[in-house]
Amino acid sequence: METTTSYIRFVKYAQIISQIGFFSTTTMCFVLVFLTTFGVKRNFGTYKYLLIIFPVFGILFATLDFVIYPNVYSHNAGYFYYTTTRPFNLEKETVIMLLASYTGIYGSTIAMLSVQFLYRYWAIFYTSKLRFFKGWKFQMWISYSLAFGIELAFANYYLVKMDQYSTNYMRAGMLERYNVDVSEISALVCVAYDADGSIRWKNVGNVINLTFVMLVQYAVIIYCAAKMYIDMEEKIQILSPSLRSLHKQFFKTLVLQIVAPTLTLFLPVMFVIYLTILDLEVDLPTGLFICALPLYPAMDAIIVMYVVQDYRRAAKNLLKKVLNRTRKDTKQTPCNHVAVGKN
16 A cells, blocks of 8 residues: 655755745845945945845745745645744634735745846946936836735735635645645645636636746846846946946846846746646645745845945955954953952
8 A cells, every 4th residue: 555755844844944044034134234224335326225125025025934934735737825824823814815925025026126137237228217216216116016016916815715626626635745634724726727627717817927927027137137248348348447347246246146036036936836737647845945935035135245345345344343342342341350359
């Protein structure tokens, strides 16, 4: 008799990765925001606000991930996006909304990433267009990111809510693999096909919608990066050596910011959602792929601080001040003890 493999241990692994993502992202993003605000002396213009807002999105993303511990189980033509936790004793429906909100923050994060690429592209080739990032117009880009996030959250909530068919479709697998009764937990479920093979357009609509949001952002990222790679060297020759060096540093940052989100933000999600369309006979703990999502903001912050020299200098200066202050306090402490002893 064949024994069904339990996936409970993979849930524990996913939670550990989520915890690492939370602590690394909150730490690295806080350091990046602090250095951008107080440490770096160079004036980055309105790009400074993008360097602050993106880490803030990252902290929100990692925090919500840490609070609800979302997980994913893929079974044949469906995926089960769920959490077994009830943070702050919230109602089941409220936790489902948090799952949808998590998807929304994901959408806002990748949208804000594409805005960063667009800004760097315009900063090199169309400096006159940077006026769209100044004053009240800067709010348009925040609204752009939030709009994609809100749309994705609402679509996720309404298009893949559990119904009788999707619940029954996932019930046996969740019970065998995770020892979980699907009717007792908060979840969103996507099943691409009915029992007769017909397309469940409401659920597939969610796959299409998510594909559209990712495609728009990734298209902007790839277009801007490709244009900068092809034409940047000639364009920046007219700039001062200092600005030329800065643009090259930011370009290196953006190249790494293509590779990192491709591997951690786009490919894992694409794998999960398109697996449903293929309708293969699979049972996979795909939560192991998704749990790496909150690691990206930490990676992004590290990339910026490592590649851009201004951040390295600011970090070194800050570290020197802290060490000097510590040494000064250490030297003063024995003196105070001696003075007390003489009295």
